[in-house]
Amino acid sequence: MTQTTRPSPEQLLSIGEVSERTGVAKSALHYYEQLGLISAERTTGNQRRYHRHMVRRVSLIVVAKRLGIPLTDVAQALAELPHDTKPTTGDWRRVSKVWRTTLVERRRELERLEHELTGCIGCGCLSMTACKLLNPDDELGAEGPGARRLLGSTDASE
Numbered sequence: 001m002t003q004t005t006r007p008s009p010e011q012l013l014s015i016g017e018v019s020e021r022t023g024v025a026k027s028a029l030h031y032y033e034q035l036g037l038i039s040a041e042r043t044t045g046n047q048r049r050y051h052r053h054m055v056r057r058v059s060l061i062v063v064a065k066r067l068g069i070p071l072t073d074v075a076q077a078l079a080e081l082p083h084d085t086k087p088t089t090g091d092w093r094r095v096s097k098v099w100r101t102t103l104v105e106r107r108r109e110l111e112r113l114e115h116e117l118t119g120c121i122g123c124g125c126l127s128m129t130a131c132k133l134l135n136p137d138d139e140l141g142a143e144g145p146g147a148r149r150l151l152g153s154t155d156a157s158e
């Protein structure tokens with residue numbers, strides 16, 4: 001087992017410094033910390049101090065946001081990365097591979113929706129039988145005749 005040396009206070013970053021380096025608002029950093037995506041130590045005065053490698057975690061969150069990766073997926077990926085050391089190239093490669101798969105799946109879903117859009121002429125009818133966007137593959141028709149959504153809904157909030 002390797003022993004990690006504790007960084008001196010000068011090697012740690014304040015929340016303002018992390019915010020400045022990443023372009024992420026302090027409030028967002030608080031939120032990411034609440035979600036367990038990043039972590040900080042506390043000074044005796046109860047101020048947050050971040051290890052320098054937390055900047056990389058925040059950068060990864062920024063990239064994920066740009067890609068439209070949900071925070072739950074980001075949390076899953078970051079949970080597999082070490083909190084106490086800088087992630088390795090292999091760690092980042094593994095995360096990017098998972099997200100690449102997510103993006104491919106999303107592209108396929110968009111292509112499927114685009115295909116369904118061609119089955120919708122955008123006439124505004126929103127017909128359960130004619131509109132492919134409203135009722136793809138006539139899923140509601142398989143449940144029987146009538147207004148399926150109204151009859152099937154028991155949730156008062158819908």
Ligand code: FES
Nearest residue numbers: 120124125126131
């Ligand atoms: S709105 Fe009429 S077919 Fe989609």
